[in-house]
Amino acid sequence: MKSRFNAVSFMMLAALMLSLVPAAATTTSASAAACYQAQFVADVTVPDRTTFQPNTPFKKTWRLRNIGDCAWNNVTMVFDSGAQMGTIAAVSVTNGIAPGQTVDVSVDMTAPNAPGHYIGYWKFKSDQGTLFGIGVNANKSWWVEINVAGTPTSNVAYDFVAKAGEASWSSGAGGLIFPGTDGDSKGYALSGQWVYEDNTTPQSSILVSPQNITNGYIQATYPAFLVQKGDTFQTELGCERQATSCYVQFRLVYKINDSDPGTTLFQFNERWEGLRKPANIRPVNLDFLAGQNVKFILYMSAYGSPVGDRALWGNPAIVRKGGGPPPTVTGTPLTSTPTRTPGPVTVTVPPSTCDRVQFIADVTVPDGTTFAPGSTFTKTWRLKNVGSCAWSTSYQLVFFSGEQMGAPASAAFPRNVEIGQTIDISVNMVAPSAAGTYRGYWMFKNASGALFGIGSQANKPWWVDIRVSGPTVTPGGPSKTPTPTSTSGPTVTPLPGAVLDFASSACTAVWSSGAGQLPCPGSDGDARGFVLKLNGGKLENGTTDPRPTILTFPHNVSSGYIQGSFPPFRVQTGDRFRSLISCEYGSRLCYVAFRLDYQIGNDPVTTFWGPFLERYEEQSFNVDIDLSSLAGKDVKFILTALAVGPAQGDRALWVGPHIYRSTGGGSLPDLSINSLSISFPNPSCFNPGESLGVRVGVTNGGQASAGSFVVQFGTAQQTINGLAVGETKTVFFSGYTNPVSVVVDPGGAVAESNEANNSRSENLPVPTAPLPCSGTPTFTPTLTPTTTLTATPDPLSGWNLFQNGKYKFGVKIPPNSSAGMSDNSGRADFQFASGTNLREKYLSVTITDGAATCKYASGNPTSSSNVTINSVQFLKEEGSEGAAGSFFDWVSYSTVKNNACINLAFVLKSVNPGNLPTPPPIFDKVAESTVFNQIINTFAFTQ
Numbered sequence: 007m008k009s010r011f012n013a014v015s016f017m018m019l020a021a022l023m024l025s026l027v028p029a030a031a032t033t034t035s036a037s038a039a040a041c042y043q044a045q046f047v048a049d050v051t052v053p054d055r056t057t058f059q060p061n062t063p064f065k066k067t068w069r070l071r072n073i074g075d076c077a078w079n080n081v082t083m084v085f086d087s088g089a090q091m092g093t094i095a096a097v098s099v100t101n102g103i104a105p106g107q108t109v110d111v112s113v114d115m116t117a118p119n120a121p122g123h124y125i126g127y128w129k130f131k132s133d134q135g136t137l138f139g140i141g142v143n144a145n146k147s148w149w150v151e152i153n154v155a156g157t158p159t160s161n162v163a164y165d166f167v168a169k170a171g172e173a174s175w176s177s178g179a180g181g182l183i184f185p186g187t188d189g190d191s192k193g194y195a196l197s198g199q200w201v202y203e204d205n206t207t208p209q210s211s212i213l214v215s216p217q218n219i220t221n222g223y224i225q226a227t228y229p230a231f232l233v234q235k236g237d238t239f240q241t242e243l244g245c246e247r248q249a250t251s252c253y254v255q256f257r258l259v260y261k262i263n264d265s266d267p268g269t270t271l272f273q274f275n276e277r278w279e280g281l282r283k284p285a286n287i288r289p290v291n292l293d294f295l296a297g298q299n300v301k302f303i304l305y306m307s308a309y310g311s312p313v314g315d316r317a318l319w320g321n322p323a324i325v326r327k328g329g330g331p332p333p334t335v336t337g338t339p340l341t342s343t344p345t346r347t348p349g350p351v352t353v354t355v356p357p358s359t360c361d362r363v364q365f366i367a368d369v370t371v372p373d374g375t376t377f378a379p380g381s382t383f384t385k386t387w388r389l390k391n392v393g394s395c396a397w398s399t400s401y402q403l404v405f406f407s408g409e410q411m412g413a414p415a416s417a418a419f420p421r422n423v424e425i426g427q428t429i430d431i432s433v434n435m436v437a438p439s440a441a442g443t444y445r446g447y448w449m450f451k452n453a454s455g456a457l458f459g460i461g462s463q464a465n466k467p468w469w470v471d472i473r474v475s476g477p478t479v480t481p482g483g484p485s486k487t488p489t490p491t492s493t494s495g496p497t498v499t500p501l502p503g504a505v506l507d508f509a510s511s512a513c514t515a516v517w518s519s520g521a522g523q524l525p526c527p528g529s530d531g532d533a534r535g536f537v538l539k540l541n542g543g544k545l546e547n548g549t550t551d552p553r554p555t556i557l558t559f560p561h562n563v564s565s566g567y568i569q570g571s572f573p574p575f576r577v578q579t580g581d582r583f584r585s586l587i588s589c590e591y592g593s594r595l596c597y598v599a600f601r602l603d604y605q606i607g608n609d610p611v612t613t614f615w616g617p618f619l620e621r622y623e624e625q626s627f628n629v630d631i632d633l634s635s636l637a638g639k640d641v642k643f644i645l646t647a648l649a650v651g652p653a654q655g656d657r658a659l660w661v662g663p664h665i666y667r668s669t670g671g672g673s674l675p676d677l678s679i680n681s682l683s684i685s686f687p688n689p690s691c692f693n694p695g696e697s698l699g700v701r702v703g704v705t706n707g708g709q710a711s712a713g714s715f716v717v718q719f720g721t722a723q724q725t726i727n728g729l730a731v732g733e734t735k736t737v738f739f740s741g742y743t744n745p746v747s748v749v750v751d752p753g754g755a756v757a758e759s760n761e762a763n764n765s766r767s768e769n770l771p772v773p774t775a776p777l778p779c780s781g782t783p784t785f786t787p788t789l790t791p792t793t794t795l796t797a798t799p800d801p802l803s804g805w806n807l808f809q810n811g812k813y814k815f816g817v818k819i820p821p822n823s824s825a826g827m828s829d830n831s832g833r834a835d836f837q838f839a840s841g842t843n844l845r846e847k848y849l850s851v852t853i854t855d856g857a858a859t860c861k862y863a864s865g866n867p868t869s870s871s872n873v874t875i876n877s878v879q880f881l882k883e884e885g886s887e888g889a890a891g892s893f894f895d896w897v898s899y900s901t902v903k904n905n906a907c908i909n910l911a912f913v914l915k916s917v918n919p920g921n922l923p924t925p926p927p928i929f930d931k932v933a934e935s936t937v938f939n940q941i942i943n944t945f946a947f948t949q
Contacts, residue, residue, distance in 0.1 A: 042081075042132050043074035043144040047108055054151040058117035066150045067112040068128075074144070078103040080133035083111050086147045089124040091115040099130070117154050125151045164231050166241075166304060166322035167210040170197055173226035173304075177217035179830050180854045182224070192830070193217040193224040200318050201247040203278050208242055208320030215316050216254070216308045219828075223307035227261075230299035234326060237296070238289035239271070242320035245278040250365070251314030251461035252278040258290065259303040265866055267887065268303060275309070275623075276317060289325070314461045358458035358465060362393035363450060365460050365468050369430055373471040377437035385413075385470045386432040387448075393464065397423040400453035403431050406467045408630075409444040412436030415757070416451070437474045445471045445628070455752040455764070473549075504664035506575050508585075508645060509554030512539050515570035515645075519561035524568070535561040535568040543659040544591040545626045553662030557590060558647040560598070566653040569603070569646040578667065579637040579732055580676070580709055580759075585663035587618065588626035595655025596622045602631065603644035610841040610926055611644065619650065620658070633665065634707055637732075674759040676708030677715065677750045679766045680734060684742050685773060698772065699740040702748050706733055708759050715751040745769045771825055773806045802944065808834055809948065813853055813906055818944040820937065827851065836937060844929035846915035849941065853908050860907035862898035875899075876946055893918070895931060899942055910945070912938040 050067035058064060072078055081099040092115040103109045118124060127147035129139040138144045166173075175182040177193035186194030196213045216222040245252035258271040271290055292300075304322065308315045369386035377383060391397055403417045413435045423429045438444055447467035449459040458464045508515075513526035519535035528536030536559050543555035560566040589596030601616035615631050643665075647658040681703035686696050700719055706712050706729035716723045719739040726735050747767040751758075758764075802818050809816030812829045819825060825834035832851035838844050852863070860881065861867075867883035874880070880899040887894045898911040914934055 041074055041076040042078075042130070042136065042138040043072075044130060044138065044140050045071040045073045046140050046148050047071050050110055051112075052150060052152065056151075057153040057155050059155050060117060060119045062117045063114065064117065064152075065112050065114055067110050068148060069108055069110050070140075070148070071108045072103050072105050074105060074138075077105065078109070078130075078132075082131050083113070083128055084131050084137070086127040086129045086137075088126040088149065089118065091118060091124060091126055091150070091152075096131075113150075115150065117152060124154065125149050161325045162323045163234070163237060163326040164228075164324040165210075166226075166228065166302075166319065166324075167197055167212055169228060170195065170212055170226065173228045175224070175226050177224045178219065178222060179217050179828070180852060184226075191218040193222065195224060195226065202242075202244040202318060202320070203247055203249070203252075205247060208318070210321055212304070212319045212322070213246060213316055214304075214306045214319065216306060216312045218312050220310060220312070221308055222312045223305065225259075225303055225305040227301055227303045230301050231324065233292050233295040233298055233300050233324075235293050235296040236326060237292040238325050239292060239302075239322075240289050240325050241322040242318075243274055243276055244318050244320065245276055246316040246318055249314050249316035250278050251311075251463075251466035252276070252317055253309040254315050254317045255307050255309060256317070256319070257303075257305040257307075259305055260295065261301045261303065262298060292324070313463045313465060358393070358456065358463070360393055360395040361397070361450065361452050361456070361458040362391075362464040363458065363460045363468075364390040364392045366390050366428055370432075371470060371472065373469075374473060375471075376473045379437060379439045379474055381437040382434065383437065383472075384432050384434050386430050387468060388428055388430050389450075389460075389468075390428045391423045391425055393458075394425065395452075396425055397429075397450075398453060402451045403433060404449055404451045404457070406447040406449045406457070408446040408469065408628075409438065411438060411444060411446055411470070411472075413446070415759075435470070437472060439474075444474065445469050451754075455749065455754050503666045505581070505667045506572075506643075506665040507554060508572065508643075508660065508663040508665075509539060509556050511572070512537060512556050512570065515572040517568065517570045519568045520563065520566055521561050526570075532559075533562040535559055535566065537568065537570060540659075543586075543588065543661040545586075545588045545659070545661070546591055546622055547624045547626070548591055551586060551661045553586075556645065556660040556663060558645070558658045558660065560647055560649045560653045560656055560658075562653045563649075564652050565649055567646060567648040569644050571605070571642055571644045574640040574642050575665070577633050577636040577639055577641050577665075579634045579707055580667065581633040581637070582666045583615070583629065583631045583633055583643075583663075584666050585629045586626055586659075586661040587620060587629055588659045588661060589620060589622045590657040590659050593655050593657040594622050595652075596620070596657055597650045598656045598658045599648040599650055600629075600658065600660075601646040601648065602629075603646050604636065605642040605644065606636075606639050612840075616646075617648065626661075674708050674757055675706050675710050675712035675729070675731070676759045676763070677712060677729070677756060678705055678707055678760075678763045679703065679748060679750060680705040681736075682746060682748060682766050682768060682770065684746070684770045685738075687738055687740075697740060698742055699738055700742050700746055700748065700770075701736060701738050703734055703736045704729065704750055706731055712756045712758075715756050716753070718749045718752050719746070742770075744772075769826060769828075771806045771808055771819075771827075773821075802940065805944075808832070808849075810851070810853065813903070813908060814948045815903075815908060816946065816948060817849075817910070817941050819849070819941055830854070838934055839929065841926060842929035843916045843918070843926050844914060844934065845917055846913070847934060848913055848915075849938075850911045850913060851909070852911075853906055855906050857907040860900045860902045860909070862896070862900060862909055862911055864911070865894065865896055865898075867898075873899075875943060878945060878947070897935070897938060899945075903947065910942065912941070 047069040050069050052064060052066045078099055079101045082096045083099055084096045092113070094113055097111065097113055099111055100109050127149045129137050129147050131137055139146045140148055171184055173184065175184045175195055179192035182193060182195070185196045188194060188196060193216050198211070198213070199207055200211050200213045201207050214224050216224045239258060243256050245254070255273055255275050257273040259268045260271060261268045304319055306317055366388040369388050371383060371385045397419060399419045399422060401419045405413060405415050413433045417431065417433050419429070419431070421429070447469045449457045449467045451457050459466050460468055515526065517524040517526050517528070517537050521534035524535055524537065527538050530536060530538060538557040540555040540557055542550050542552040543557070544550045558568050560568045583602060587600050589598070599617035599619050601618070602614045603611050604614050605611045615629070618627070618629070620627070645660060645663065647656070649656045679702060681701070683701050684698055685701045686698060702717055702719070704717060704726060709731065711731060712729045714725060714727045716725050717737050722739050724737045724739070726737065729735060745767050748765065750764040804821050805818040806821055806823070807816050808819045808825050808827065810827055810832065819834050820836060823834045823836050826832060830853045834849045836847045838847040862883050865885045865887050867885040870881060870883045872879060873882045878901055880901045883898045885896055893916045895914040896911055898909060900907060900909045902908070912935070914929070914931065916929060
């Protein structure tokens with residue numbers, strides 16, 4: 007019985023939440039804690055999630071310690087709740103167990119006859135009849151947790167695999183067919199017997215791959231199903247065996263009717279690791295939906311890049327009368343679902359076709375190897391050439407991201423590697439001086455300077471993963487409910503490279519919650535919220551990280567928050583915010599959102615990063631964020647933790663939070679492309695005979711000046727004769743072809759701190775010609791000769807054409823917009839007034855072939871009318887939607903041409919000001935919508 011909490015449904019959360027509420031005026035638990043109290047020591051037999059065949063007898067043995075004041079005489083262990091798995095409800099405990107002694111207690115059990123996931127909860131009863139258990143209040147159960155093999159076909163009320171063809175499949179690109187086509191960039195789903203990353207195979211499964219865009223998704227909405235009392239949803243989740251770059255989020259969503267925006271029952275985050283068993287989700291109790299016709303939605307989305315995201319819903323089914331879930335509670339599931347941001351690897355490497363790598367083995371230093379601080383070691387990987395090009399000694403191993411650990415930035419190949427051969431390649435490293443967990447990502451670079459790696463598109467890194475021990479590092483012990491030690495300040499060695507240590511200076515911040523200003527350090531258990539400074543943080547997996555830590559607990563109300571506003575800090579280029587974030591060990595109900603906010607002067611508070619959703623699931627996450635966009639400014643940084651639903655149990659850790667700054671003689675430049683556009687040679691005016699080309703802006707964002715280097719577009723090159731720190735220079739290339747691909751310093755002439763951000767490849771909008779460079783527009787006036795006319799310039803003359811090449815239409819959008827268009831969808835984001843509750847302002851374009859009706863598919867209109875714009879007839883719809891604290895005001899225009907439904911939806915996304923610590927003013931809807939009318943009135947078919 008180890009502490010394990012993977013992807014628990016709200017029903018499980020609610021049950022556990024209620025188990026923390028002390029019983030009123032009883033003789034159980036806390037009232038007897040001084041005398042009777044147990045501590046869990048070990049699962050002697052049957053570790054959590056052991057798998058048995060149906061009806062298999064087994065003996066479960068726990069080892070427990072008497073940590074109370076009274077000896078145990080005539081004590082029995084009794085079944086408390088959950089799945090009993092047999093007829094035995096109580097067993098005697100050996101007499102005379104004195105305080106401090108341990109005892110092994112066993113129960114003969116039988117695995118249930120129905121396949122599924124089962125947990126049974128047990129406690130002790132004293133000779134006076136008082137129930138007691140483990141935990142700080144001696145009122146918690148311990149448990150047995152098993153899986154019963156097979157697919158629960160005898161009890162399946164609804165099989166999602168068998169019914170997949172009846173579901174409505176879709177992605178951001180529109181409707182999809184099922185089964186789809188493997189590799190379809192719009193997203194696809196396939197049924198069959200697929201293999202998980204650990205080489206196990208579910209009896210039946212659905213393989214899903216999201217739309218091939220950043221944060222793309224795919225979902226299936228199933229026909230309405232009548233839920234009955236006792237129904238549970240069961241499934242296994244995992245990445246597909248070959249999908250080594252898979253990093254996704256699963257969700258189970260339900261809707262009662264078509265106007266219902268949908269409610270998330272559970273969400274689970276999955277990354278390919280090759281070692282972990284597929285996640286066996288605890289059965290989701292559906293009693294609160296009994297008697298209703300419910301549409302269930304299987305949803306999966308990419309975390310960042312969708313490349314290689316092939317994930318499996320294994321044996322998804324609604325099971326009737328066969329499950330043995332933990333105690334259930336009726337109620338309304340959580341609906342607040344903050345966006346979870348992926349880990350620190352944020353650079354997107356273009357796919358490689360010629361050079362491809364397959365990871366074979368860690369020859370030395372397997373993941374999780376422990377070193378003493380400052381130890382030297384050699385990391386060796388075995389990798390295979392699975393591409394179509396041989397690797398020469400001009401190829402290099404290069405550091406990509408994460409922790410470099412004293413290694414050189416690159417290492418040359420020791421020999422040539424032919425197609426199909428393997429190579430062992432090594433790099434010398436030094437373990438960091440501070441205890442903790444460290445991971446560094448590495449890739450190969452070919453002779454042309456292009457990065458390549460592993461994964462289905464050869465653009466993912468491999469890694470080295472170590473732990474650094476220290477005098478305060480302790481392995482996870484058996485204690486179920488640790489008690490943190492609050493101190494006036496951590497006493498460990500300062501974090502290397504830290505120019506601002508948030509934990510050590512935690513009480514220089516002003517801490518507050520919805521209940522007002524809070525003291526620092528606070529008092530553990532304060533319902534208003536509290537902050538504690540810890541010498542180290544005990545993470546979800548039981549490991550103690552000794553770095554200075556801030557424990558934050560939000561205001562103990564639903565969706566409560568706590569935040570600390572630190573004194574102004576002058577940011578420099580290259581500064582990075584770094585922290586490990588986690589729930590505290592033992593805080594099984596923890597479900598929080600971490601956020602980094604900031605304020606400059608008296609400007610409105612702005613979110614820089616997050617919210618990052620974290621649930622207790624035995625994982626912690628490193629955050630590494632570039633702050634260069636704030637360089638030169640005095641910034642008040644604000645650490646914010648928000649409860650997702652009830653705040654009970656939300657003990658959130660910021661471990662080693664600090665601002666890192668690279669210093670010393672090893673400083674290097676960092677060249678990157680900060681602007682890329684198609685324009686005329688003179689972007690402000692046009693000379694006859696000039697042709698469009700590509701304008702490239704290159705910035706040195708590093709810590710040292712750069713010497714001369716070239717910028718390459720296609721086969722053309724131009725030289726930039728050096729860049730100072732923070733300097734930007736621009737070059738122009740005649741002609742263009744979309745997508746535009748540009749590389750800075752392709753030959754590697756400049757050694758850089760980050761070699762992975764030297765290229766960009768994008769589909770760029772093509773602008774219309776600006777005004778002539780000389781002369782003015784001419785026309786013949788019709789007024790009297792004494793009247794002098796002044797030409798009125800076109801207010802949209804500098805706008806860019808946002809067009810769809812497949813369906814031949816377009817609109818003009820402001821030049822400061824961020825836009826992209828594919829064959830069947832597009833989006834343009836517009837600027838808006840800051841300091842209000844408005845968060846997004848954008849145009850969403852969707853084209854659907856053969857649609858039964860042509861209208862906006864993502865909302866319910868409050869009004870509709872037919873309008874004609876530039877001789878084109880549109881259905882105009884307007885509406886307003888609300889979900890999870892966000893509001894969407896939209897106006898949509900739909901028209902049909904050649905059986906294609908073309909929809910342009912203009913959206914204003916805002917938040918409820920009351921949900922923010924300092925409510926901002928409401929945005930001006932009329933003023934913000936003005937540009938929408940200007941844009942739609944430029945609509946035209948191009949042929």
